[in-house]
Amino acid sequence: MKQLILAEKPSVAKDLSKVLGANQKHKNYYEGPKVIVTWALGHLLGLKMPEDINKEWQSWQMETLPMIPKNIGIKPLPKTGHQLKAIKQLAQRKDVSEAVIATDAGREGELVARWILEWVRFDKPVKRLWISSQTDKAIKTGFAQLKPAQQYDTLYQSAIARAKADWLVGLNVTRALTVKYQDNLSAGRVQTPTLALVRQQEQQIEKFRPQTYYVIELAVGEEQARLVQKNPYALREHEQAQQLVNKMSQKNGRVMQVVEKTKTESAPLPYDLTEIQREANQRYGFSAKKTLSLVQSLYETHKIVTYPRTDSKYLTTDMKATMKERLQAVSDFAPEVKTYLKSGAVVQQKAVFNDAKVSDHHALLPTEQKPNYAKLTSDEQRIYNMIVTRFLMLFALPHKKIQQKATVAFDTEQFIFTQNKIVEAGWKTTEENKTSTINWQEGMSVAPNFAIKKELTSPPKPLNEGTLLGKMEKFSLGTPATRAEIIEKLIKSELMERTPSGLQVSPKGKQLLELVNPSLVTPELTEKWEKQLEAIAKGQFSSGAFLQQIENDTKQLVKEVKHSEQKYQDFSLTQKKCPECGELLREKNTRDGKIYVCSSNDCNYRRRKDPKLSNHRCPQCHKKMEIIEGKNGAYFRCKFDGTTEKIPTKKEQKKKMTKHEERRLMKKYSQEEPQESPLAAALKAAMEKK
Template sequence: MGAQQKHKNYYEGPKVIVTWALGHLLGLKMPEDLKKEWQTWQMETLPMIPHNLGIKPLPKTGHQLKAIKQLANRNDVSEVVIATDAGREGELVARWILEYVHFSKPVKRLWISSQTDKAIKEGFRNLKPAKQYDDLYQSALARAKADWLVGLNVTRALTVKYQDSLSAGRVQTPTLALVRKQEKQIEQFRPQTYFTIQLEAQNQKTTMRQKNPYSFKDRDKVEAFVKELSKKNGKVTDIQEKIKVEPAPLPYDLTEIQREANQRYNFSAKKTLSLVQSLYEIHKIVTYPRTDSKYLTADMKATMKERLQAVSDFSPEVKTYLKNGAVVKQTKVFQDSKVTDHHALLPTEKAARYEKLDNDEQKIYQMIVQRFIGLFAAPHKTQQTKATVAFGEEVFVFQQSQIIEAGWKKTEEGQKPIVKWQVGQSVAPNFSITKELTSPPKPLTEGTLLGLMEKHSLGTPATRAEIIEKLIKSELMERTASGLQVSQKGKQLLELVNPSLVTPELTEKWERDLEAIAKGRKSANTFIKEIEQETKRLVTEVKKSEQKYQDFSVTSKKCPDCGQNLREKNTRDGKIYVCTNQECSYRRRKDPKLSNHRCSQCHKKMEIIEGKNGAFFKCKFCSITEKIPDKKERKQKMTKHEERRLMKKYSQADEPEESPLAQALKAALENK
């Protein structure tokens, strides 16, 4: 663009100024910004249906918004080009900024899905009038307003009615319901014993095929069945051979790498996003992370060799691919129609400096690079053989596989030789019976939950991690060693909240409507009118509900100030007790805080205990107590470094002292 002059908030050149948004710079106004009576949470003011919502600056990024406003008002600025993400949210980010700064000059739109120099230059040669994307903006605005109307109204209604913080929304509530649905299946599961029949032939073993694998539940019956089956030899009735070609998997989108990192390393969705963001923003060695596509645009073919050169030291096969001309074998990855806002996650043309990456960043980077280099590898080819053996009407299928070409998969050592079967071959009835036990469904992990959210269109790749974190922060869901678990509060919320908010159908319908708005097939105003009616219905349902709510966080402990019960609450600093009386400000930690101060006797860390006369140190092992020094005393206290220096100084005598024996010998010699 020729913008070479770097400033704090923008770049400038002879003909262009380039500035940026840091995500959203503006958001919809909150109820308390719109009406005085909405400042307090009360049932009488619900539902809140504002005539005009309006937008307001977000506090943390106000400096950038102010800079954009100053640039937009410059006399030498004749037009604006929107170059945000080519999608619904990208359009909203830019339009809100232009609306806030009252920009009235011409506006054009850069619409690209690839970030190569060639694609950017081509995009600027073919700028479109911003009006062409008005429907997309209306779709984004409708989504934001609908979330405001439903989320804030239902959350306020539930919180006021049941006197506890109960957060609900059209995405987070069905997400919570998916976890609870899996839990119910686990709770209803009853283990069952059943038996399977195996046949061994030519050093291979296989299980008898049945329509219902759990049909044999009685040992005597299965033994009688096997005895009858053993009266005759079986015969090979069919042999099928085929070559199976398995191409390397496509590069990651955000949801898939979050799922796989959770499965491999137990990383939360938020942690994986944070790590990929760090590789993108700080180290600049991977492409934009918040993508929902596994495909690349055709113009990216020209960049593939340079990207491969950047990871040439990753594994030995990369050098081979470079020698062979860096030819992409997985050509179906290039599909412009399947790239929306952003293409798949790839390494950039910049080589990684591994010494600057922490251990977790290296793990994620290696996952991205491994998928990328798979595009240059030959497919994995195996010869698959199926031999069907029949004993009367009962069928046993022996399967075997031989690698023809390892391709992108690592070579598997010690392959078993292929067994040769022939049609009509006789097989001896060498049966065995195995006792089995049905296994329960597993709890959802963050990885499996992300997959279900993607399937039901709950959230976007950029927001799914935050939705999971919000559910945990609001104490509706918990992380456990085995997976995700709905809390007592969450279980009750799913009973109290409107049934239509519990299932993903409402969100799926919304997404269809929003897509129709984006394509000009539905009016945004019509959609919002429908949502307003839906909001009124949802609030009325909550008001009329006769469901009971029990606050499981309320304990039997009494407040020492007012005598009311104390409520247990999770905070960043651990669990605390707060008074249930809203007019009482009493609060204390549930468990004493562990300090870095060591016990003088056992040298273990001491706890900080809040006493009537202030806080003090206490060792829970020795019961020793110590006063906590104030700032002045801490300053006067000698550091370990100072202690060592003084010990060294005073432990060295100025002169070595003579022993009594040496002094006596010296005196005797002098008297001679």
């Protein structure tokens, strides 16, 4: 009898088959003496759409909202039906005794597999492979420790509750807004409050007015310190600052106290997904989606880092035994690695081992597999360097410094001079000593040497992907695995834009936030939902109670949209009229550039805003020609000299050139050849004499 193993992707299935001895390759699976390894292609099934459940829901009408089906149900996705059919045939084989879920070890991976097993009506025992790295060793260990799938039932319940909640809130509110305001307005349980975070930051920038303020500095020898104030912007006028300086200058100040403290700073913990996305955005300008893709490649293709979609920065205690082997795998990464290995690979940051703070997956780490740097792209190398550098910090000694603070008082006003003396650099190698040139002593007299400096308040910065990810994490908006996808969805739906200075809400997005329900704009409601989903995954909350609450919230949200008196202005409408029906054209962004579409629902007219550039060259100036859509079809036109040409049909393109045409072209190009240079003529004559 054989195990049917279900991986999430063909590449993972290939790796599993090598380790498990499934050497017979077929179109849709690998087979060995004891196993059959097949794969999904991401999601093969999805929740049914409204029109699949109720014919009345096929047309978008306010009367049919809210749509609250008793059972949503699942259906195959159209493009991957062939693979689903193949899995069903394998599942029905008489020699298959059980299935093993080997999809990604997380909420979405669980949903992918469970839906497939439900669809093919698999009624035999099911086990779960739960691994955090794709190395051969991890796969062998994982298969030796398979667990009953029932242990992950709560994770599946959380996943399906999340999918149904997004269906109920997203489809109902989106339909209500779209029907009411006659434009495609996409709202969602997580995407709308995320958009609102970007808009709140913009509003702070818009309200900002620069203010002048003054600071007072005291100089003692080569050192300076600023006046300590509760409100650093308190001195708004130069006269105020001058009066205070005059008052303090009447007599010498005195050193009230000199305090020395030894400060110990432990190394930072390893990365979770959100933190590495934030730092990669800050350092290299990578989008959250790009960073996730790079870490996924390091995990899946190169097998040199652990599972990427993690929300933990901690490790389990049983991982202590693996640390030396991981360190050996990166022994040539930096000179200090050999020192750590010689001293026994001792982890100095003991707090990293904490079972209570690891949920599904531990922090991002290098695996025990030695990397082949030649196979990494430059961007993969950057991300790998970040992960390994943070990992190595666990073995470095804490950073120790002696900090000296000298407080100088002029009557009630105080200045604090701070110096640091590094005792042990430890993991922090970049900080420099800031030693004092003054021998500070309590009671010491200090001359009143003041300077007044004029400064200007600086505006808040727009959110970039890194800072937005931080805010999403703070308010529990989405999960580490879905945050990048949410940002991309907002940009794709034209509610938000990437600009060189940061993220920016589009005019359409600003209006959406005005039109959508206030409870869906603030992150509190979504934060509550996300925490409940986490509780469902841990078996601490009922998925039924959660979905009942979502249904009630959906009804209220739709009701609010129906009764709203807000006005909507479609900023995408142009003043250009449709040549077919006379309605105004709407400008839309697509992958292929900007296009115009008719604003009437009954008209299908569409055309490009700007002509498409072809590879066809102008016969006059030899520059690329544009493709123009005319009344009698498309044709080539040169925007530089106005030359036009008919676009040849496929038949004409294949048609061979006649001999007459060949002679004509040869004659034309031979006439265009430059005249022979004097040097070439002399060489030619010399060669002929020989």
